[in-house]
Amino acid sequence: MTPPRRVAVIGAGAAGLAAAKALLDAGVEVAVHERSGRPGGLWARDDPGGPSPAYASLHLNTSKGRTEFADFPMPRDWPDYPSADRVAGYLADYAEKFALTPFLRLRSTVTSVEREEGGGWTVTADPGGAERYDAVVVANGHNWDPRLPEPAYPGAFAGEQLHAHAYRDAEAFRDRRVLVVGMGNSAMDIAVDASYVARGPVLLSARQGVHIVPKYLFGRPSDATGGALSVLPWRLRQRLAQAMLRLAVGAPQDYGLPAPRGGLFQNHPTISDTILHRLTHGEVVVRPGVERLDGDRVVFTDGSSDPVDVIVWATGYRVSIPFLSARWLGADPEALPLYKRVFHLEDPSLVFVGLMQSTGAALPVVEAQAKLAAAYLSGSYALPEPPEQRRAVARALRYATGRWGRDRRPHMRIDFDAYVADVPKEIRAGRDRFLRGQGRPFTPTRRKETSP
Ligand SMILES: Cc1cc2nc3c(=O)[nH]c(=O)nc-3n(C[C@H](O)[C@H](O)[C@H](O)COP(=O)(O)OP(=O)(O)OC[C@H]3O[C@@H](n4cnc5c(N)ncnc54)[C@H](O)[C@@H]3O)c2cc1C
Ligand SMILES: NC(=O)c1ccc[n+]([C@@H]2O[C@H](COP(=O)([O-])OP(=O)(O)OC[C@H]3O[C@@H](n4cnc5c(N)ncnc54)[C@H](OP(=O)(O)O)[C@@H]3O)[C@@H](O)[C@H]2O)c1
Numbered sequence: 001m002t003p004p005r006r007v008a009v010i011g012a013g014a015a016g017l018a019a020a021k022a023l024l025d026a027g028v029e030v031a032v033h034e035r036s037g038r039p040g041g042l043w044a045r046d047d048p049g050g051p052s053p054a055y056a057s058l059h060l061n062t063s064k065g066r067t068e069f070a071d072f073p074m075p076r077d078w079p080d081y082p083s084a085d086r087v088a089g090y091l092a093d094y095a096e097k098f099a100l101t102p103f104l105r106l107r108s109t110v111t112s113v114e115r116e117e118g119g120g121w122t123v124t125a126d127p128g129g130a131e132r133y134d135a136v137v138v139a140n141g142h143n144w145d146p147r148l149p150e151p152a153y154p155g156a157f158a159g160e161q162l163h164a165h166a167y168r169d170a171e172a173f174r175d176r177r178v179l180v181v182g183m184g185n186s187a188m189d190i191a192v193d194a195s196y197v198a199r200g201p202v203l204l205s206a207r208q209g210v211h212i213v214p215k216y217l218f219g220r221p222s223d224a225t226g227g228a229l230s231v232l233p234w235r236l237r238q239r240l241a242q243a244m245l246r247l248a249v250g251a252p253q254d255y256g257l258p259a260p261r262g263g264l265f266q267n268h269p270t271i272s273d274t275i276l277h278r279l280t281h282g283e284v285v286v287r288p289g290v291e292r293l294d295g296d297r298v299v300f301t302d303g304s305s306d307p308v309d310v311i312v313w314a315t316g317y318r319v320s321i322p323f324l325s326a327r328w329l330g331a332d333p334e335a336l337p338l339y340k341r342v343f344h345l346e347d348p349s350l351v352f353v354g355l356m357q358s359t360g361a362a363l364p365v366v367e368a369q370a371k372l373a374a375a376y377l378s379g380s381y382a383l384p385e386p387p388e389q390r391r392a393v394a395r396a397l398r399y400a401t402g403r404w405g406r407d408r409r410p411h412m413r414i415d416f417d418a419y420v421a422d423v424p425k426e427i428r429a430g431r432d433r434f435l436r437g438q439g440r441p442f443t444p445t446r447r448k449e450t451s452p
Contacts, residue, residue: 005377006135007377009023009032012095014362015054018032026375028377034106043085044092064081066361067363070097092359119341135349137353141351142322142355147316148163158295162311173193174197175196178202180232183206183209185272206288207301210267212276214271257286287306296309338352341369386439
């Protein structure tokens, strides 16, 4: 009898938990390494000094109906946009409900993943040491390694600087003059929080504009229409949604913000009701991009300058996978080509769940990826031949480059509705290939047992 396949899952956030569930459902043995003390990933925010960027005021910005796992609905009596703590509780409940907890190795940080000659992987964790697995699922998240402006803006700043990752609650800003740099969701939340306690209006620096979508449009969660419209080509969806947005809230320029770069759905969505409200009250005021730092002042690209006590760099996160070498990641992990955003092209027993940038929520995407990974790793799905995989990756990249642009992580981009609808079809196609004896099923090289 062949021994069960053993898979290491790295990370017990939404992606790692979904992967563990799908693998166990498919009869695969798993060990889930999680560097923090509890499951839930970035939503489990009370690990001081830990990797979570979540702050006290954080809530979902994708509605619960579009965010929940298909296999585990969120409670009906929850609000449409629950708090981070509720989401953390939901993920902990998911781990309990599907009996994943016994497979979690908490406070176990994976430090290296190396392929063995002939196949299989050695995963080294601290504590824990080295163990051999047939396959590895990388689910380590990509919102924990702060990206600061590079190169840094010229000049020296006399005040305090922090990245959004370090922000916890607005007390840090009480009676201080605050500048928030960036136009993403972190920047919006932090600027709004600060605007209630800061000295004077909060300055919000935008080097370029974005579309700002409120959480509710016409009395419903603004992402609720996405599913119904998803059958339309994205250009048409874009025109319709942009028209609805203009009708409901006007243009960003009406609030003193720069005109957006590109159309709606061609950028990561910035979702906030409250920023518009604080802008109209003058409690947040807009500045252009930063030109340089000058002692206790910040100089902007229009030549104006303001005195500032604290700069918050809400400038996003780098993709970091420190336990894998460039042999597997190439020069830039943001540009890692993956078949269906899941399978490494050189060795598909190296699987990624969550290494994507979705136009919508993350959870249904990682749940779909987890099921695809489990179908392959359990041996009931065959990948297409490598040249077809490469052609599919090239097609996806062409589409993403055309839609989002070359400098916007095109490899990682997926259209939420199209992707979530496509993965079950891909699983069926891979099962058909398998049954017809075509394509490439996963056949682990059987190991000599090694002790940890
Ligand atoms: C502030 C913020 C708000 C967000 N809001 C939303 C939202 O409203 N809706 C939405 O759908 N998405 C949102 N997202 C996206 C978010 O990334 C996903 O919701 C989800 O957390 C992704 O899950 P994940 O498991 O891929 O990553 P994470 O949640 O980051 O989990 C990764 C896990 O891997 C662990 N890990 C990392 N490295 C190692 C290692 N070497 N060894 C062991 N364990 C390791 C980490 O400790 C962590 O627990 C938000 C992101 C941020 C930053
Ligand atoms: N649930 C929620 O409410 C919530 C809250 C926070 C975050 N999130 C999620 O968390 C993830 C990360 O969001 P984020 O806002 O932290 O990062 P982000 O989406 O990557 O946004 C970073 C912002 O910083 C700007 N920026 C980057 N480098 C800059 C530089 N050198 N100088 C000036 N501006 C610069 C970018 O502008 P350019 O466009 O000019 O590059 C962009 O506006 C996203 O998935 C987001 O949806 C969700």
